Amino acid sequence: xxxxxxxxxxxxxxxTYSTRSKAEAxxxxxxxxxxxxxxxxxxxxxxxxxxxxxxxxLAKEGGFSLMEAATFYKDRVDMRExxxxxxxxxxxxxxxxxxxxxxERSYRSLSSTLERFGEPRWNGSLGDECRxxxxxxxxTGQTRQKSPWSSRTKNSYLTDLKNFFNWTVAEGHLDxxxxxxxxxxxxxxxxxxxxxxxxxxxxxxxxxxxMRYLEESESDMVCRAALLFFAGVRPEREAATxxxxxxxxxxxxxxxxASRAKDRQNRYIPIxxxxxxxxxxxxxxxxxxxxxNWDKRWLKARTKLNLTGEAWPHDxxxxxxxxxxxxxxxxxxxxxxxxxxxxxxxxxxxxTLVRTDDAExxxxxxxxx
Numbered sequence: 001x002x003x004x005x006x007x008x009x010x011x012x013x014x015x016t017y018s019t020r021s022k023a024e025a026x027x028x029x030x031x032x033x034x035x036x037x038x039x040x041x042x043x044x045x046x047x048x049x050x051x052x053x054x055x056x057x058l059a060k061e062g063g064f065s066l067m068e069a070a071t072f073y074k075d076r077v078d079m080r081e082x083x084x085x086x087x088x089x090x091x092x093x094x095x096x097x098x099x100x101x102x103x104e105r106s107y108r109s110l111s112s113t114l115e116r117f118g119e120p121r122w123n124g125s126l127g128d129e130c131r132x133x134x135x136x137x138x139x140t141g142q143t144r145q146k147s148p149w150s151s152r153t154k155n156s157y158l159t160d161l162k163n164f165f166n167w168t169v170a171e172g173h174l175d176x177x178x179x180x181x182x183x184x185x186x187x188x189x190x191x192x193x194x195x196x197x198x199x200x201x202x203x204x205x206x207x208x209x210x211m212r213y214l215e216e217s218e219s220d221m222v223c224r225a226a227l228l229f230f231a232g233v234r235p236e237r238e239a240a241t242x243x244x245x246x247x248x249x250x251x252x253x254x255x256x257x258a259s260r261a262k263d264r265q266n267r268y269i270p271i272x273x274x275x276x277x278x279x280x281x282x283x284x285x286x287x288x289x290x291x292x293n294w295d296k297r298w299l300k301a302r303t304k305l306n307l308t309g310e311a312w313p314h315d316x317x318x319x320x321x322x323x324x325x326x327x328x329x330x331x332x333x334x335x336x337x338x339x340x341x342x343x344x345x346x347x348x349x350x351x352t353l354v355r356t357d358d359a360e361x362x363x364x365x366x367x368x369x
Contacts, residue, residue: 085173087129088122091115094167103237113160126168130178134161138185151185158182200313201320201354204361209305211278215367218301222367223247223287224294226278227254230363231269232321232338234262243289247271247279261339269337274366281367320362327359 002023004015017023052066059066085093091114099107117137121128138157141149149157158179165177207229214221224239227247231254233239238260246255252271258264271279281287291297302308313319318338326334 085126085168086123087118087126090126090168090173091118091164093171094164097167110160110163113157114164117157117161126173129165131182134158134179134182150191151187152191154185158184198313199310201323202307202313202316204324204358204365206305206307207320207362208365210301210307211365212368213301213305215281218297219282219285220288221291221294221297221301222285223279223282223289224291225298226275226282228317229321229365230272230275230278232318232325233269235315235317237262240294241290244283247289249276249279252276256339265339267336267339272363274363277366323354324359324362327354327356328363 002017002020004017004023004026005013015026017026055069056066059069062069095107095111095114098110102110117134138149138154141154141157143149162177162179162182165174165179168174169177211222211225211229214225223244224242227233227242228235228239233242233254233256238256241260242254242256246257248255249271254269254271256267256269258266261267299308302312322334322338325337
């Protein structure tokens, strides 16, 4: 046996041959290669040659060649250049997709946020966006009255921006979202004080007054109103389409179908005793589900009772249900009834502290004799 012991590319290489002639032939080939290829690679810096060797070994471990790795990476870079997105074109594409999936009001709000964010650099590269540019926009934004945006407004816009940049990552335009690690803004002491003074829910007296009016003057609206106040269904998407087929009187459950739920999840809401009485009363007095011309008639009823403007908080029926239900039944039951996946949403957006006796009063509102 004959052994050939040579150094190639800075590494020792030993090979065994059965005959002397074969070993000598192999040595001649090594010397020829060293002379031919040595001249070729001599012009490159030593650091580059070492990097090639390391890359070759790494590719070998992965089961592919160095050329295959380089070609794959180059193709990816070329593809990125061909589809290099601007901030404006990306916003337009995102909004086109969202328009098919969200309600008109939500779409308008989302569109307003993103177009204002993108307007100063609409034709700039999407890849130029970074955490600092997003924070600068949020921290320097002002209302029409030239007041700084509140933390609530900033957080709302931040949510929209995170959704947009997450989409760009999913589409392959960016490797990571520049908004990913931006935390929610904390309310200032002044904002907290103002928020505490603002009206967020209806009182039991106001709810009873409205239900009495419907009972006496708009009986066909009673069941939908009762579902809003005492089951907490979402006012538009859920309440507008629910029918008596989803009101399971024998099981004392309201079935919110996935096709109508905001989160696209089926859920059952237990029917409270007073809600059961309202539904029974409605069925005996011509109530309908869905209700014809609801929006106009609902506004008319509230206007008659001075329950409009600041007297009617945003999402008043659902927020009222959540707050009073939470006081009686706790966060887990309330979260499930509302269809929320986490406690943060419940406590941040729906919780108003109420006394237990007020909650008991709320869920004791029943049809008159």
